Amino acid sequence: DGFAFPSNVGGWNPQILPSNPLRGNKCWGIASISPLGLLDKEEKKKAIKSEDLFIDGDNFSSGDFLVQDSSTATLGNPNLLVGKSFDDRAGVAVLIKILGELSDDLEIDVYGVATVQEEVGARGAGVAAYKLDPDLGLVLEVALADDVPMNEPHTPVVRLGKGPAITVKDASMISHPGLTDFLIKVAKEREIPHQLEILERGGTDAGRIHISREGVPSSVIGIPTRYLHSPVEVLDLRDLERAVELVTSALEGLTKPKFEAFFQTS
Template sequence: MELLRRLSEASGVPGREEEIRKLIREALVDHVDEIQVDRLGNLIAHKKGPGPKVAVAAHMDEIGFLVSHVDEKTGYLRIEPLGGFDPRTLIAKRVTVHTRSGPLVGLIGTKPIHILTEEEKKKKVEMKDLFIDLGLPGEKVKELVRVGDPVTLRQGFSEVGELVSGKALDDRVGVYVGVEAMRRLSQHQADVYFVGTVQEEVGLRGARTSAFALAPEIAVALDVTLACDMPGVQEHEYITRLGQGVAIKLKDSASISHPGLVQFLIDLAEEEKIPYQLEILPRGGTDAGAMQLAREGAAAVTLSVPTRYVHSVVEAAHKRDIQAAIELLVAFLARCHQADLKL
């Protein structure tokens, strides 16, 4: 899991995915026929085949921030979110501010409980209340930091029992699954494109442009999904469970999966004895939503890695589920030319 560790610990907010592009290129350069980067920043790796044309997408970007204001007197920074945050998860976290002259470590601070009023204790935390402390005088901060500098959360990648945990598993674990599948795929008829997409967290933007350019017949998104198998959640709200296998998505807010692809994946998983579960996500979407609508449309589906604590720095996925996702994707790409796409 060394590659997954490196992907998780790397930084790449929407629009600034260059570190992730470099890692993917290094991992795939000896395993694909060609690699290119389009104008938006999507990395497209191609394994040639007679057809059908298949695009497999996993987004490279992570939720993060841009510096929106630098206080010249105090040195404190204000931030603009890129992607969806629960502000409660951000209190007392370390961040990296990526400046022109190099990275700076910062702290998201808050007033200590000792001086909070009763009214302040009851107040809901909001993004506008958060600030970053770089531990430097205001004039030095003004010299080093400018509005628009990216900010990412800091967190090491760890193995926790049977799980792996870290920041940005959404969607570096999807990138990892896609890269590993491309490296293992040998016998295939499909014309396969793996796309590391950009700006998914702010509107599926990279998937939209890359799918328009590639015009795939089949589109597969790789992403995390919610695993809410935890205290305080009723069983019917779990969505998925850790350790029960890769999730084959039926529906989310952005797409309805092609029924022929869903059944083909189910049949493959059962034939190959790959653990799987079916998923309906009531809120949220993946790159499949954009790829499905490209040009005249594509038959689309999402393979998901169940993940706890999504959009936090302790996102957690089960090693068996990650392995199941890789195995099912490899099996699918090797045999997807046999799938019945007629409706």
């Protein structure tokens, strides 16, 4: 009948999907739910669940993968970008820029990895960490920017335009204190605006990297981003530039004695 019934891949919020266009390699459609005019009062009060969704479109085949069909634009301010999948295209963009700017005279070896399937179990990061067996793990991610109106007064933890966020802890990992202190010290010495993030729910690839083999000291540098897991994520380009500066400076300044100091207790 031209309808398809989706299965969730990753952390999509089903409440934002109705009326959104979706596309695959050879198909296109609109996510929808039953018309509100056909629902009773109690049904209208219920939150939309993934099983309530269907896709109205054409040329679907069983097993097709669909993504949000949206474009990227500036949001008034030329530094503010709105678009899809900044989580985690932003991290990959920062990684590429860092690898292009790093000095050839580093005292350490640096491996850059663009992982897969982070949203369904950080599977690519687990494989990469096991193969590379690194001494240190630094994940380039987005950070949940909560500087938006809420139902109740609150103090935002992470704000757009205030610099990259250094993760203290999230639901999957506690960042290595020595590495966290080192990143903060570099940011202060270089006068790079930065923030600290504590995330009660959710995690990143660092959650798998830090428990690889005998364990890997790990942390996360996040690009503040609003409206995560939606087709209209928003970030500030200046935060990406500062993340590049912070990580590049940290890697170029990392020596064996400084690394060993991570594990010294006072």
